[in-house]
Amino acid sequence: MTRNPQPALERPSAFSSAPRTTIETLSRAATYLRPHKLGVAANILCAVLSLASALAFPRLTQYIIDSALTQQSRTNLLIGVSALLAVFLLRDLFSGLRTLVSNGLEHRLIYEMRSTVYQHLQRLPISYFDRMSSGDIMTRVIDDVTDVGRLLVEGIEEGAISIATILFVVIILFATDAYLAMFSLIPLPFVVLGSAWFTVVAHGRVRARRRSLSALSALLLDNLQGIRQIKAFGHINYDADRFNAQAEEFRRNTMRVLGLWAIYVPTMAFLTSLGTVLVWGLGGLAVLNSQITLGELISFIFYLSMLYTPVINIHGLNSLLQSARAAGERLYDILDEVDEEAEWSGTGEFAEPVLGDIRYEGVSFGYEPGKLVLKNICLHVKKSQTIALIGPTGVGKSTLVSLLLGFYKPSCGRILIDEQDIRKISLQCLRRQVSVVSQEPYLFSGTVRENILYGRLNASEDELLTASQAAHCHDFVVAMPDGYDTLVGEHGARLSSGEKQRLSIARALLKNTPILILDEATASIDTSTEHLVQEALGLLCAQRTTIIIAHRLTAIRHVDHIAVLHDGKIVEYGDHGELMKQNGKYATIYFDQKTST
Numbered sequence: 001m002t003r004n005p006q007p008a009l010e011r012p013s014a015f016s017s018a019p020r021t022t023i024e025t026l027s028r029a030a031t032y033l034r035p036h037k038l039g040v041a042a043n044i045l046c047a048v049l050s051l052a053s054a055l056a057f058p059r060l061t062q063y064i065i066d067s068a069l070t071q072q073s074r075t076n077l078l079i080g081v082s083a084l085l086a087v088f089l090l091r092d093l094f095s096g097l098r099t100l101v102s103n104g105l106e107h108r109l110i111y112e113m114r115s116t117v118y119q120h121l122q123r124l125p126i127s128y129f130d131r132m133s134s135g136d137i138m139t140r141v142i143d144d145v146t147d148v149g150r151l152l153v154e155g156i157e158e159g160a161i162s163i164a165t166i167l168f169v170v171i172i173l174f175a176t177d178a179y180l181a182m183f184s185l186i187p188l189p190f191v192v193l194g195s196a197w198f199t200v201v202a203h204g205r206v207r208a209r210r211r212s213l214s215a216l217s218a219l220l221l222d223n224l225q226g227i228r229q230i231k232a233f234g235h236i237n238y239d240a241d242r243f244n245a246q247a248e249e250f251r252r253n254t255m256r257v258l259g260l261w262a263i264y265v266p267t268m269a270f271l272t273s274l275g276t277v278l279v280w281g282l283g284g285l286a287v288l289n290s291q292i293t294l295g296e297l298i299s300f301i302f303y304l305s306m307l308y309t310p311v312i313n314i315h316g317l318n319s320l321l322q323s324a325r326a327a328g329e330r331l332y333d334i335l336d337e338v339d340e341e342a343e344w345s346g347t348g349e350f351a352e353p354v355l356g357d358i359r360y361e362g363v364s365f366g367y368e369p370g371k372l373v374l375k376n377i378c379l380h381v382k383k384s385q386t387i388a389l390i391g392p393t394g395v396g397k398s399t400l401v402s403l404l405l406g407f408y409k410p411s412c413g414r415i416l417i418d419e420q421d422i423r424k425i426s427l428q429c430l431r432r433q434v435s436v437v438s439q440e441p442y443l444f445s446g447t448v449r450e451n452i453l454y455g456r457l458n459a460s461e462d463e464l465l466t467a468s469q470a471a472h473c474h475d476f477v478v479a480m481p482d483g484y485d486t487l488v489g490e491h492g493a494r495l496s497s498g499e500k501q502r503l504s505i506a507r508a509l510l511k512n513t514p515i516l517i518l519d520e521a522t523a524s525i526d527t528s529t530e531h532l533v534q535e536a537l538g539l540l541c542a543q544r545t546t547i548i549i550a551h552r553l554t555a556i557r558h559v560d561h562i563a564v565l566h567d568g569k570i571v572e573y574g575d576h577g578e579l580m581k582q583n584g585k586y587a588t589i590y591f592d593q594k595t596s597t
Contacts, residue, residue, distance in 0.1 A: 025328035029148050030156075032109050039105040043153075046098035047161045053091035055168060058302035060084045065295035102153055110149035117141055117331060123339035126407040135218025140334060143213070144327035151324035159317055162310030169307040176300055177292065183278045184304050187271040191311060194271070195318055198264045202319065205260060207326040209253040214330075216246045261319060272308040279304055344406060346424045354433050355383040355418050356514035356545030358404065362413035365396075365403060372411070373399050375568040381561075386546040388556035390589065391565035397549045400565075401517045404547075406430050417515070435513045437540070439520035441504030443492030448477050449484040451492075451503055455510035463510060470539050471506035473499075509540055516546045553590045562586065 068077035173181040283297040360379040366372040373396045389397040480486040492500045564572035579586035
């Protein structure tokens, strides 16, 4: 099918979109938190109670040193140790509850975000999937959603608690000893500057890493799906080299991020350690000069460690922030794409019953600006008639039926069904009227039953069996180990081409639409099973308006009309006898095929 080029009404590639600001990306993502205010509040409450318990530890340590050990008081030691045990118990209890609530909230958000992105993907036009690789889309739906969800819960929670800890500890430090507190804060400006530098440098590297990961995923998926071709052509080493080259690019981009992180983290740790060194030096002199007690110095050091730990945590959050920002940009590249219903604009319904009278009036279309695939097509297929489209590959046959399904919009002209312009009909209603049997039918990785029922999910067991028998499926299905509950494998790998095609026909029979499209439906099956498929197709076409895309002219000799396409135009039109008398392109193709057989 000629669907690889990009359509004329093309949007920029997701990779070429302008980077969004961190605030814009995260504020949009944060909207997913609104329905979970109770969970967020419970998470914060547990974190605050755990923090409050932890803040009591240095004071209790001071009490044990100064009031118990220095004064050699067993009673005070018992009181201090008991209080310390209670504090640790409460700290870890609320920490455990926070972890439980946090994990539940995080995975709920990830589920909701992933569901939203997937549902939006389903509503995007076919043109979007023409220009995006499946592996890249998978990376966005799985990995990028996870990173954004982690930031929304872990990042916001850790960030808020870290900031609260810093504020409380700074107040305590200045209340304890303002002189020591001022010296302990000397490294903080350098830490802030280092964090700002990391933010600026890291974003581009993280974004490049994600791009290379998407490319690697796309190549892996492509190679796995094409493993038979790789083996058949003997290109195992060639494709291994391609994979290794892409994996090497991903490794290089990953190491650029990790190399930056390897510089950033130790530097920040050393800067915060300078404060501890200063306090030990100045505080030690104060103890020697009897200006403060040993318990006060130890308590101060413990609080100081509680100050630097959240500062270091914020550094770690910076890395998570940059990763989530890059991931969020890629997610919103998807969510900002206009869905096909909005582009289509039609909301109406067909008058019932739908007869299937199809008319193309001056239809032109091109996948690229200035390059028309179809040029002023005028075609009328009356109710219950069968028309065949023939012509060389790339002439626009499949494009013609893609327009009928609303996959693309005509550049000019219109398409009518029962004299109603399909642009005024909703896509859901339009596609309910059309069944498609393609050259390579797509089967989902489920059971035979599930694949047939995909034609009509609420069909009864009797209706399923009737469709299966009509499509000549029933005999080979019941011979399988689990009958209709047999798994067909990925893309129907456990079935032959003829069996897959007959299941596809059964699915179309079950859908039972007034319009049928057969896109080279017998081209990929052997002659021994072709007669079974032809019988099933004959039943399927009965009383339906049918458009057949065909290369084998012997299979379409008895259709009502044949349209010969060349250079995007219908150059010949009529039944088999009429076209043979014209001795034109159809006759040439027919005699060429007859001679070759």
